[in-house]
Amino acid sequence: MATTYRICPRSGLQFDTDAEKLMRFHAVAGVLSLLVGGIMALGVILTRWPAVKLLPADVFYMVLTAHGIDMLIFWIIFFEMAVLIFASSTLLRCRLAMPKLAWASSWLMVLGAIMTNVAIFQGESSVMFTSYVPMQAKWHFYLGLILFAVGALLICFIFLGTLVVAKAEKTYEGSIPLVTFGALTACIIAIFTIAGGAVILIPTLLWSLGYIREIDSLMYRVVWWAMGHSSQQINVAAHVAIWYAIAAIVFGAKPMSEKVSRTAYFLYILFLQLACAHHLLSDPGLGSEWKVVNTSYFMYFAVLASMIHGMTVPGAIEQAQRLKGYNKGLFEWLRKAPWGNPAFSAMFLSLIGFGFLGGISGVMMGAEQLNMLIHNTIYVPGHFHATVVIGTTLAFMGLTYFLVPVLFKRELMFPGYAKLFPYLFGLSMYIVALVMMGAGTLGVSRRHWDMAFAGAPMAYEWPGAAYLMMGLTGIFGVIACVSGGLWILQIVFSILLGKKLEEGELRSTPIPLTLPAPTTGSHVHPPATPGTLVLALVFLTAFILYYFVNWKYLSSLWGLG
């Protein structure tokens, strides 16, 4: 059971050796999934770009299925497992619970990921990420997902076990750090998510093997989204934790209020799950009362929580900067922020994009009646590219720049590209998300091979603006794919060939966390954050305007009742 501990000379963090190896394993598995998903993204984007239309229909749907699964499930959850291990063992400076089980679970996840990918690329499981019944995939498509989920579930339990170890062995004092609290939120949501996945995927596997005759399509959608949407809520909890972490690492920022931030996370635990209803607002058979209560996270309490995080993260940065003397006017703290540090610029672009593009659009389309305007249009992927790519993926990528020297003990190669990358990738994804939402507002379908309807007896002609926006999706999508590909190359080169950095001291016992005695400084009233409040009010204004513009649009439609 003996493990060793390394103190990183660059960050002061202490790594349990097992935990460190597992984090590297999951980060690498995640980035490899991102690579496959990214190549698929290029296929998708070059086919949906009307002037290019690269792939034939059958290949397109196969590639689109692989893109969804590799990105939304494998890349993100592998990386999140690394985050869970980091937030428990590393931040609490303790040993990892049950390292052997952790390794077995990690390999199970890899096995599952490979199995599902094999099923997809064999070509008979082009059922999309959602695999809606009665369309059927091959049995190993479902089995791979189940194995992956079981592995992830076990690592969630190892995370919880590690919290117990840290408490029992007294490696920290007081309460767990806010970032660990955020990871705990993500873990609780993940357990719920995986339970939902098991409830629907196990019967679906049995159905694909012929043991169950029929699965009801509406029941499938209701239960599947308990997994499908909630898995994206794990991301929200995880990337918000990373925002706090990067603010702490780069600025030494202290949360404005532990109470407020933790309460906001607690609201996520209570209410985020209800949002699986977002996908069912235009379905038959469910009552309006059910739709209204669930789609609004019971009175928008999870939106409230996100709006709180959206203010307290930049607020904490503003306080830290003002304490350093950047006090001029409303925005000197922001102007003088380290915009050349990719961990910061990625995190800040992630925060702004997630709020303005992903957040506002998500709430708009999650309103029961407004959903009819965009259900199944390309607006929906526009929205979730803002949340999952700009929000989650960009935050993860920014954190990875920090992990290369700290976790992989290598010097980052091509640092010039690192400075540029968050802007190149982030801003091109901003445009992709916007033009996809624009095309979706005009009605263009998602998951659709040909917007010109080649071969249809009664084709519909989309307005020219829709073609223009799909063309722009193509151009900026390619820029995003290429810059993301270069990021992968940069990380892979750095961890294989980068200059080796000093390991740091290896010890056989952990050094518990000792907090400096509260300085007099912490009793001084922290500076006010007027700049952040102004940003928040700009956000709110955009939110309110966009929200009501869509109600106006809805009111012009045919009467429905």
Add this chain to the structure above:
Amino acid sequence: MSAILPPAERIWWKQPIDKLEYTWIAIALVWSLTMFAMMIWWHIYGNQNLANETYKTTKEMFAAKTQAVVDKYTVRTGTAAEKEFPIVAPPAGSDIYLIGRLWDWWPIYELEMGKTYKLHLSAMDYMHGFSLQPQNINIQVHPNYDHVIKITPNAKGTYSIVCNEYCGIGHHTMVGRLYVK
């Protein structure tokens, strides 16, 4: 001292909350409740609410009901790409049935502006997506469920019904039509 360390104040839940932070929380709460109220308000005063009237059905039963309407009210036959489609003009207020199947919407209806019809939607095989263009009304269509929606067209013209739920290799050819006169 920072978010990656345990809170410096052991009794962190008794720390006072910053005034601007409080202000923002209050604003955000009011906005959240406003959005919640908006959906309920629209149910009472708005004209576009998706009906939830739904029945379990079978493919055979739904196809038979559709056929009956087609037999009774077909006014002429349209041809598109060598396929014949009945054009059906039922009287205002009647029940009209629309089938989504691989890969067409059947039949073609001709409705009157300003009149209300009870549109029944169901699918014969996979799920399909009813996407009325250029209106942009989008509704999920399930097999074995009969979804009844009261529709009142408010403008004359030729409308298309695009399928926007992925339904296999010919998905992009699944476009239907609807006339309002």
